Amino acid sequence: MERLKTFLRHPTGMIGLIILAAVVILAICAPALFPDDPWEMVAAPFQPPGSEDLPLGSDMLGRNVAAGIAYGARVSLTIGVASTLAALCIGVTIGAIAGYFGGKVDDLMMRITELFQTIPGFILAILLVATIGPTLTNVIISIGAVSWPPLARLTRAEFMRLRGREFVQAAVCQGQAPLMVALRHILPNAISPIIVTGSLTIATAILIESALSFMGLGDPNLMSWGLMIGASRTVIRQAWWMSVFPGVAILLTVLAINLVGEGLNDTLNPRIARKVRNA
Amino acid sequence: MNRREFAKLGVMAGALGLSGIPLGITRAAGQTKGGTLNTIIQPEPPILVTALNQQQPTLTLGGKIYESLLRYDFDLKPLPGLAQSWEVSPDKLTYTFKLFPNITFHDGTPLTSEDVVFSVTKILMENHARARNTFSRVAKAEAPDPLTVVFTLKTPFAPFLTAFDCTTAPIVPKHIYEGTDYRKNPANAKAIGSGPFKLKEWVRGSHVHLVRHEGYYRPGEPYLDEIIYRVIPDSASRSVALEQGTVQLTQWTDVELFEVPRLSKLPNLTMTTKGYEFFAPHTWLEFNTRIAPMNDKRFRQAVMHAIDRKALLNRIYFGLGKVATGPVSSKTKFYEKNVKNYDFSPDKAKALLDEMGLKPGPDGKRVSIPFLVPPYGETHQRTSEFLRQSLARVGIDLQLQGIDVAGWADKFSNWDFSTTTTTVYQFGDPALGVSRSYVSSNIRKGILFSNTCGYNNPEVDRLFEEAAVATSDDKRQEAYSALQKIMVEEVPVAWLLEIDYPNFMDKRLKNVVTTAIGVHDTFGTVSFG
Numbered sequence: 001m002e003r004l005k006t007f008l009r010h011p012t013g014m015i016g017l018i019i020l021a022a023v024v025i026l027a028i029c030a031p032a033l034f035p036d037d038p039w040e041m042v043a044a045p046f047q048p049p050g051s052e053d054l055p056l057g058s059d060m061l062g063r064n065v066a067a068g069i070a071y072g073a074r075v076s077l078t079i080g081v082a083s084t085l086a087a088l089c090i091g092v093t094i095g096a097i098a099g100y101f102g103g104k105v106d107d108l109m110m111r112i113t114e115l116f117q118t119i120p121g122f123i124l125a126i127l128l129v130a131t132i133g134p135t136l137t138n139v140i141i142s143i144g145a146v147s148w149p150p151l152a153r154l155t156r157a158e159f160m161r162l163r164g165r166e167f168v169q170a171a172v173c174q175g176q177a178p179l180m181v182a183l184r185h186i187l188p189n190a191i192s193p194i195i196v197t198g199s200l201t202i203a204t205a206i207l208i209e210s211a212l213s214f215m216g217l218g219d220p221n222l223m224s225w226g227l228m229i230g231a232s233r234t235v236i237r238q239a240w241w242m243s244v245f246p247g248v249a250i251l252l253t254v255l256a257i258n259l260v261g262e263g264l265n266d267t268l269n270p271r272i273a274r275k276v277r278n279a
Numbered sequence: 280m281n282r283r284e285f286a287k288l289g290v291m292a293g294a295l296g297l298s299g300i301p302l303g304i305t306r307a308a309g310q311t312k313g314g315t316l317n318t319i320i321q322p323e324p325p326i327l328v329t330a331l332n333q334q335q336p337t338l339t340l341g342g343k344i345y346e347s348l349l350r351y352d353f354d355l356k357p358l359p360g361l362a363q364s365w366e367v368s369p370d371k372l373t374y375t376f377k378l379f380p381n382i383t384f385h386d387g388t389p390l391t392s393e394d395v396v397f398s399v400t401k402i403l404m405e406n407h408a409r410a411r412n413t414f415s416r417v418a419k420a421e422a423p424d425p426l427t428v429v430f431t432l433k434t435p436f437a438p439f440l441t442a443f444d445c446t447t448a449p450i451v452p453k454h455i456y457e458g459t460d461y462r463k464n465p466a467n468a469k470a471i472g473s474g475p476f477k478l479k480e481w482v483r484g485s486h487v488h489l490v491r492h493e494g495y496y497r498p499g500e501p502y503l504d505e506i507i508y509r510v511i512p513d514s515a516s517r518s519v520a521l522e523q524g525t526v527q528l529t530q531w532t533d534v535e536l537f538e539v540p541r542l543s544k545l546p547n548l549t550m551t552t553k554g555y556e557f558f559a560p561h562t563w564l565e566f567n568t569r570i571a572p573m574n575d576k577r578f579r580q581a582v583m584h585a586i587d588r589k590a591l592l593n594r595i596y597f598g599l600g601k602v603a604t605g606p607v608s609s610k611t612k613f614y615e616k617n618v619k620n621y622d623f624s625p626d627k628a629k630a631l632l633d634e635m636g637l638k639p640g641p642d643g644k645r646v647s648i649p650f651l652v653p654p655y656g657e658t659h660q661r662t663s664e665f666l667r668q669s670l671a672r673v674g675i676d677l678q679l680q681g682i683d684v685a686g687w688a689d690k691f692s693n694w695d696f697s698t699t700t701t702t703v704y705q706f707g708d709p710a711l712g713v714s715r716s717y718v719s720s721n722i723r724k725g726i727l728f729s730n731t732c733g734y735n736n737p738e739v740d741r742l743f744e745e746a747a748v749a750t751s752d753d754k755r756q757e758a759y760s761a762l763q764k765i766m767v768e769e770v771p772v773a774w775l776l777e778i779d780y781p782n783f784m785d786k787r788l789k790n791v792v793t794t795a796i797g798v799h800d801t802f803g804t805v806s807f808g
Binding site for chain 1: 514515535537538541594595652654657660661663664665667668671678679680681682683
């Protein structure tokens, strides 16, 4: 409760939350706002914003850009959240095992993590999607697969820090199983930084998805912001609105998530939180 | 269709900008002589020897350097090229060509009938698939005197005279290539031909510089002093170069289709879509007819009715082309226009699908079919999206699958696909460019642009064979008309469009497009004013 209050008093965090809420509402209400399929060619091509029934104009096939933005929000948020969850599952598990057991297990886990860290994430994502095929699930898997190493390292560091603390030692002495110790005693105390990093991972995931779609490696059956920009990139001199509005959508969403992440960081970090509270 | 494979390289080719060479036109004395033509080549060709490589850019550029025996007017009638006259024996087995006197290669050596025989029977047979298809029918090729070439065929082959344009049968110097490893011959870098222009310099990634061949056999030609082909990988930069007059000519896909309406309005440019009659690019939605429901003729007919091909032409191709009516392009010989017409009618499509028993499910979908999106740029991507929307309206759910160039070619040629779109050239005669896509003898796994759809109709096979070896045009027309009627009823593939490509050129330029191969021709008569 105390933390929630702190967050609500965090100015930039609140701005981020409001923008993010707007994007979420847009995504949920997309079918109500635009009953037509976003791929449907509803108007003449190349109509500028403000034309009849087209607040944001139409694209080169006469599709409604506004509908594309609304449906694109669903794709971006779905992929952002789902791939972050995937990254969290992998990252936290590997980090927890490494941090809890240490020694040889830690060495093995960290070498695997480093293997992934040495390959540039985006390049690896391109490679994965190109190999296993660009479908929604595969894009989520690919982004998840390149996003987990920072989470693993963070979790490991937190586990190592807490592993030697008295309350953990006490639980071990009581004979609790390692899984119970990790889940009931260490993880709750390590969760704050993981949440913060996780929220920022969502923003990165949305960016990676947009970049993949921009390059034509997104699911071609889904209207996404990156795909819209990629498709209209070459006509930017004739029709700026086709790329600018999806670009603004990506910018606002990623910015909002970053602001929320920062707000969470300030709230969940006891030292900064106290400062905010006392300010 | 090598230019497609080449698109990949185009992405990799780096832009080196336009530097080092004076731009614009330097008028020499006289009304029409002199001047430098700046144009575009994209992507950059790997080699300029058209006998060894037939990718699109190679052919465009190589046409200025290598000439062949004949040229063709817009109706594909032969005109003199290196040969000033030719005779066909009454049994259609012997073809005698008389060359112009005084033809020389760029190195000064005279071009004789020996060079023609060598080119056709040796280097082209080994390195040019399309030429091999025709010239493998030659029983013997002789050079009785330096200016006479005689080809004797094994059996009559009607389109033989259509195979002597400079993209199919470029003549190369025998004294340079005989007895060597053609592909590794160091002279390939010099590209020695007999065309009106010779290679002066090729700066990789920047430009190819051609200059006048002083010893050209046609008096007064060439009119231009120089032609500079600039490599400009980025399409927006290409449009700007044209607008600003940095280049005075564009061809094929140099200019993106959506730029065409805007550039057509510029006062200093003219636009023509002529000069692609020989190639006659034909685009269709291909079905793998081995698998259900594409194996049912009614399904394929329903697809023809479901697609508003006029809208496709206007929205995506900006009106550049025509709605295709059947397997043979209206630009190709022996086109038959009295065939079944598939009007745009979702209701007829639904009726056909109902009749097949493909009823819509609770979500309105009758059937889901994967579709390989051809990875060749935006126009193809948009066409795919258009097709998906069109078919969705009649309950066919087209599932678009993104894929890279190698993957597309691999899956398509190995029949590991359900539907995709493809564009195939017709090369002037149905026997050269149409039959290959439909005759059962050309169902060859692993080979692109063979009969990949798996269409097999013995009657159509018979008619194609009959038409290819018939000795009179009337008989050929009869057979081709008959088979077009059968095929349009059976719809082995859903023919979409005959595509036109825009050539933009400076208003002062004359005689750029004078034959059916357009910008691939020699440019000997091209001039400024």
